[in-house]
Amino acid sequence: MLTQETRDIVKSTAPVLAEHGTTITTVFYRNLFEAHPELLNVFNHANQAQGRQQATLANAVYAAAVHIDNLENILPAVVQIAHKHVSLGIKPEHYPIVGEFLLKAIKEVLGDAATDEILSAWEAAYGVIADAFIGVEDSMYKEAREQDNGWNFFKPFTVVRKVQESGSITSFYLKPADGSNVPDYKPGQYISVRVLIPGEQYTMIRQYSLSQAPKPDEFRISVKREETNDPNGVVSVYLHNEVNEGDTVEVSAPAGEFLLDTSVTTPVAFISGGVGITPMMSMLETVANVTPDRPVVFLHSARNESLAAFGKDIEKHAAALSNIKTRTFYSGGPDGVITGEILKSYVDVTGDAYVCGPVPFMEAMIGELRKFGMTEAQIHYEFFGPALQLSNA
Incomplete structure (x- = not known):
């Protein structure tokens, strides 16, 4: 004391x-x-x-x-x-x-x-x-x-599939190299991937959201390729360019507090920008599998059509839901950005909203949700990288 x-x-x-x-x-x-x-x-x-x-x-x-x-x-x-x-x-x-x-x-x-x-x-x-x-x-x-199939620290995983989702995002399907299954996880959680890039002195670790509902034998992460000259881009460029099917990376067990509450059936809105869509895909698929009658809104913002990922996945999950509204906005096109008025017309103020994306996007979305009456307890969000303070928080 x-x-x-x-x-x-x-x-x-x-x-x-x-x-x-x-x-x-x-x-x-x-x-x-x-x-x-x-x-x-x-x-x-x-x-x-x-x-x-x-x-x-x-x-x-x-x-x-x-x-x-x-x-x-x-x-x-x-x-x-x-x-x-x-x-x-x-x-x-x-x-x-x-x-x-x-x-x-x-x-x-x-x-x-x-x-x-x-x-x-x-x-x-x-x-x-x-x-x-x-x-x-x-x-x-x-x-x-x-937990079942659990471990501490890092464990080798094999890349079993590599799928391009958009002009900048590629999915990596990962299975334990020892042939075991993976632990269960909650929609919205992430894993760390550790790599030793040739020519670098130290290992590098990056955290990536799990981008599909839990499967017994694999993880999926979906990685945005950053610019080559961006310090944030070293690992993503390496994964995109050098890591192929059959290669091995080290992976940590799932973690994170940005979680979908699967026990309720009240309205839910998923609002994402850019690669912030990745945890939303796990959440959307889980709702489709577990509570298909839950009212769902899925709003996504991308710069243009070539950068919008998971179109077919969204359609597939939407088909399993009885009450869903989806819309993609292209900030570089006539659709423009997601405004407060658009949020007000789509989002049910009695439910919950999950927000993920670049910091300015999230600050704008969270600010607008608060304006029309959503409480802190109803708004769930996660920043990439170190936690940053939200203005107006």
Whole structure:
């Protein structure tokens, strides 16, 4: 337990963290990787290069400082991050290393302002927060390991089929290389794929939504090919160009909190932009299989027709549903974008909405859904990469 004095010190330094947080976390990652380059096998290099990981960690540290009296307030965020950690293979022994370099970064950036008293308070607070993560992640690892066909960390999978879905998206059908089946998963979850690209020093891990309803013997991911010169594109370009049927990749067990509630039959709207359609395909297929009378709206936005994926799959699943409205919008064409008026005309305010896509698209959609009366509990969403704060959230 933290003493009241420790809590008071941590809370009093929250404004300083808000001001210097990204500088502190930038110094933290630089020094961490200089001392422990092996951790580059775990961290996303592209998010590092773009500053997204630094900003996310700064937000997390600030949130912990603000809520130090009631850390249960940040438990939902802890669970979401813990899912990503488990999917990446973060282990308990990583936490003391991170704590050491976070405190050193606070001292380096704040200088004399970071007194021994402040550093001691933050060391104690970090210990409590780290223990919370380790405990949550231990439960997740146990559940992943003990479920039917489960495992921890990474396991070899064979690419059994590779199917082009659009001008930029290709699906990879993956089966365990040892011939076993795969664990069940919830529609909306993701897996991590780990590859060692020829010429690269460190392995790279990317998380991809599972894009079909659960099957006993395979996973399907659908990967958007990013631009070759985009740091985010290294793995997707490698998968598209170099990984073929018969090749092997390493895969983690399914994880994630962006889940379709399959126990209800109230109206549901799936609203996606670009490759954000991938978790929606798993959800749509599941509704078609499990609750075919559930009222469904499926709205998707793509730049143009050549980039719109899964047209035939959507038609097939729609045919199994008794009450569905689907529409695809082309932002580069006469249909334009999904507006608030369109959402209002399609989405039943008494049901639930699931939103996934690029950050600006999601901010716009979530903002419009809130405007016409949907509550936080009714709107479900997931960002790609490190969690970013929603404006207006």
